[in-house]
Amino acid sequence: MKRRKMLLAIVVSMFMMIGFLPGVAVADEHDPLPPNFGFIPNSGEASVSKVDLVNMEEVARYYTAERQDPDPIAWRTSRIAVDADGNAWVLNVGSDALGLTGAVVRIQADVEGLTTNEDPDNPCDFGDDQAVQVMDVGDPEEMPRAIAIDDDGYIWVGFYGSGRLVKYEYDGSDPDNPKLNDFGEWTDLGIGFYEMKFAPDGTLFISSRQSTSAVDRSGIAP
Numbered sequence: 001m002k003r004r005k006m007l008l009a010i011v012v013s014m015f016m017m018i019g020f021l022p023g024v025a026v027a028d029e030h031d032p033l034p035p036n037f038g039f040i041p042n043s044g045e046a047s048v049s050k051v052d053l054v055n056m057e058e059v060a061r062y063y064t065a066e067r068q069d070p071d072p073i074a075w076r077t078s079r080i081a082v083d084a085d086g087n088a089w090v091l092n093v094g095s096d097a098l099g100l101t102g103a104v105v106r107i108q109a110d111v112e113g114l115t116t117n118e119d120p121d122n123p124c125d126f127g128d129d130q131a132v133q134v135m136d137v138g139d140p141e142e143m144p145r146a147i148a149i150d151d152d153g154y155i156w157v158g159f160y161g162s163g164r165l166v167k168y169e170y171d172g173s174d175p176d177n178p179k180l181n182d183f184g185e186w187t188d189l190g191i192g193f194y195e196m197k198f199a200p201d202g203t204l205f206i207s208s209r210q211s212t213s214a215v216d217r218s219g220i221a222p
Helices: 002-020
Strands: 037-042 047-052 057-063 077-082 088-092 103-107 132-136 144-149 155-159 165-171 179-186 193-198 203-208 212-216
Touching (some): 037 088, 047 088, 047 103, 077 144, 088 144, 103 144, 144 203, 155 193
Parallel strands (some): 144 193
Antiparallel strands (some): 037 047, 047 057, 088 103, 103 132, 144 155, 193 203, 203 212
């Protein structure tokens, strides 16, 4: 019994000493949570809001199109996907009535060292925010309306107007001239793309006005 009490006293003493050792941090139940951000497209404004999901507040806003004719609402900034690094990829769908060429807009998650927006009430002028990269995709009136990113980082875009599905590879080697290089294309799926998501097993599920299909990407050659 005496030996047990002695061991218990030693353990308690060691625990108390650790709390006072320099450089040893003891976790506090009130330590702040790590940053966690989400992105929300604002269709009528042709912009994207960056939201702090820990404190539930908008912390930045990014324009995805010009603030002039056509009106920003015509771009229908809507569908969005987020890659493994937290970068947001949003579609400027465009309008068939105006013959606009749609675009994929990349919003960089890591903005350290960039000239970028830090006030959601006063976004940078379109073209001045280094966290925003706009890349045209498709032809006029094709209307990119579905976007998904696979485990390898490829960007998949489905076009509502033409029914095409295109697999892109992002090339950001020149930040001032980013590119989306075609890595594969399918034109005979017979659907008008409206939304799509990857399942955990790599199957691409697509919804459209005409049907809902499952496309196995393993059968798609690069």
